[in-house]
Amino acid sequence: MKKLLMGFVASTMLSTSLLSGCATSSSSIETVATGDLGVIIERATGSVRVVEHSTETQLYKIDGLGDLSHASIVFSRDEKFAYVFGRDGGLTKLDILNGKIDKRILQAGNSIGGAISQDGRLVAVSNYEPGGVKVFDSDTLDLVADIPAKGSNGVQSKVVGLVDAPGNKFVFSLYESDEIWVADLTHASKPEITKYKDIGHQPYDALITPDGRYYIAGLFGEDGMALLDLWYPEKGIRHILENYGRGSKKLPVYKMPHLEGWAVAGDYAFVPAVGHNDVIVIDKKSWQQIATIPVHGQPIFVMARPDGRYIWVNFAFPNNDTLQVIDTESKAIIKTLKPGKAVLHMEFTPRGDNVWVSVRDEDQVQVYDTGSFEKLETLTVEKPSGIFFTNRAHKIGL
Amino acid sequence: MIKRINKKTILSISFLLSLLLNPVLAHSENDSSENDSSENESSENESSQTPSAERQETLIHLLKQDCGSCHGMTLKGGLGPALLPEALADKPNYVLVGTILYGRETLAMPAWDGILNKSEVEWLVAKLKEGIE
Numbered sequence: 001m002k003k004l005l006m007g008f009v010a011s012t013m014l015s016t017s018l019l020s021g022c023a024t025s026s027s028s029i030e031t032v033a034t035g036d037l038g039v040i041i042e043r044a045t046g047s048v049r050v051v052e053h054s055t056e057t058q059l060y061k062i063d064g065l066g067d068l069s070h071a072s073i074v075f076s077r078d079e080k081f082a083y084v085f086g087r088d089g090g091l092t093k094l095d096i097l098n099g100k101i102d103k104r105i106l107q108a109g110n111s112i113g114g115a116i117s118q119d120g121r122l123v124a125v126s127n128y129e130p131g132g133v134k135v136f137d138s139d140t141l142d143l144v145a146d147i148p149a150k151g152s153n154g155v156q157s158k159v160v161g162l163v164d165a166p167g168n169k170f171v172f173s174l175y176e177s178d179e180i181w182v183a184d185l186t187h188a189s190k191p192e193i194t195k196y197k198d199i200g201h202q203p204y205d206a207l208i209t210p211d212g213r214y215y216i217a218g219l220f221g222e223d224g225m226a227l228l229d230l231w232y233p234e235k236g237i238r239h240i241l242e243n244y245g246r247g248s249k250k251l252p253v254y255k256m257p258h259l260e261g262w263a264v265a266g267d268y269a270f271v272p273a274v275g276h277n278d279v280i281v282i283d284k285k286s287w288q289q290i291a292t293i294p295v296h297g298q299p300i301f302v303m304a305r306p307d308g309r310y311i312w313v314n315f316a317f318p319n320n321d322t323l324q325v326i327d328t329e330s331k332a333i334i335k336t337l338k339p340g341k342a343v344l345h346m347e348f349t350p351r352g353d354n355v356w357v358s359v360r361d362e363d364q365v366q367v368y369d370t371g372s373f374e375k376l377e378t379l380t381v382e383k384p385s386g387i388f389f390t391n392r393a394h395k396i397g398l
Numbered sequence: 399m400i401k402r403i404n405k406k407t408i409l410s411i412s413f414l415l416s417l418l419l420n421p422v423l424a425h426s427e428n429d430s431s432e433n434d435s436s437e438n439e440s441s442e443n444e445s446s447q448t449p450s451a452e453r454q455e456t457l458i459h460l461l462k463q464d465c466g467s468c469h470g471m472t473l474k475g476g477l478g479p480a481l482l483p484e485a486l487a488d489k490p491n492y493v494l495v496g497t498i499l500y501g502r503e504t505l506a507m508p509a510w511d512g513i514l515n516k517s518e519v520e521w522l523v524a525k526l527k528e529g530i531e
Binding site (some may be wrong): 158160220342354 | 463466474478501503513
């Protein structure tokens with residue numbers, strides 16, 4: 001709460017000198033930093049909460065962001081602004097220091113996510129309707145480039161798995177056209193696009209490795225994943241994990257897994273299986289599957305604690321009341337937690353001491369110690385979904 | 399679940415409508431004859447099994463939050479198509495009921511059979527065509 005007042009006082013004092021000697025006793029203005037702030041989406045009410053994770057407190061509630069079901073956030077590199085991508089095509093630039101909307105536009109009819117460029121100057125949004133990517137100036141939100149996603153099959157496709165990549169590039173996948181596009185925005189208003197066709201059926205989401213080298217799209221319509229090595233883009237798409245799930249019937253998928261983030265521990269990567277109650281372990285050198293870990297349900301997020309020792313997993317409906325923790329060495333489940341109905345997202349504090357968990361149907365965000373698994377704090381937040389901490393500002397692909 | 403023999407009366411269309419439109423009446427009807435016919439039996443009375451008021455609330459929550467994963471919380475569409483009345487108007491109810499119950503594998507629509515029963519799906523389809531608040 002302290003910071004709420006400070007932020008308010010600081011911003012007020014910038015515009016008027018009337019407060020001098022009133023709220024603050026001396027002439028010094030306490031500076032507020034953003035390095036330990038975060039934003040939590042309240043999906044049902046079109047609002048967000050700005051939080052501080054050092055003290056587990058809520059600083060602001062900001063309303064008026066439209067339809068935030070499946071909303072996501074990226075941060076400006078100074079960590080002052082959060083860009084919120086709403087389902088209804090809304091793009092909102094939040095001033096998280098002062099707890100207010102800086103700018104807001106409706107840029108499409110239906111959108112799914114976004115990314116910020118390497119240089120921090122461009123914000124890209126991936127749209128379902130009309131299918132494509134729009135690129136905006138991160139300062140003004142003026143449109144810089146419009147990239148309709150019309151695939152070689154003639155379909156203007158929904159765009160999924162949009163990420164930023166080194167070289168001021170954006171990489172994304174076309175759900176109905178089975179393509180991956182790399183857009184080079186070195187000259188922002190004239191994007192140079194490289195298209196990869198027949199990458200596999202129905203890419204539903206994608207990730208980029210933290211070093212910005214590998215772009216990997218999950219496929220819904222067939223087994224396996226599509227891999228693009230951005231160090232050697234001329235080599236094209238490689239199919240990996242092709243044998244996964246062969247011969248065994250898929251379970252109904254009530255929610256698509258999210259590939260955001262990259263759970264890596266040593267030489268291994270951990271990814272959610274589609275239509276199976278498994279976490280798949282991949283050898284990063286050979287891209288071969290080396291193990292399958294049966295888990296409580298169909299995984300949605302498979303996330304490594306920042307030190308890589310443990311993997312935390314949440315699940316799709318109807319098994320979404322549970323979290324499981326996997327030891328990356330033994331590949332055994334070492335803990336099962338029941339936070340409550342509809343566990344939607346997890347976010348680790350930057351160095352991994354705590355994890356914040358959104359529990360939608362309980363209207364709670366719970367904070368756990370990642371070593372002892374003790375619940376440290378419960379915050380009341382209305383229908384929380386995504387939780388985003390500002391340290392994402394400095395990570396490729398987030 | 400207690401099974402009871404139900405009244406043999408076949409409900410008139412108007413009474414059916416009043417059931418759908420009047421939750422209180424529907425609820426009291428349910429109280430007296432909730433388990434008239436088994437869930438899988440396709441008797442004429444099946445569609446009269448309006449879900450209880452409490453179950454209706456659960457179904458709407460499920461629709462917005464979980465169907466909303468793909469169709470959008472406001473049902474305007476996402477990875478899955480829009481489920482607004484104008485989008486569904488020309489689609490026969492039985493097609494929609496079948497799609498929900500048994501899924502459409504190539505379109506990533508999962509089967510809800512086993513989680514929802516037929517009368518619940520029929521009730522949801524009717525609500526979707528009316529439009530959901």
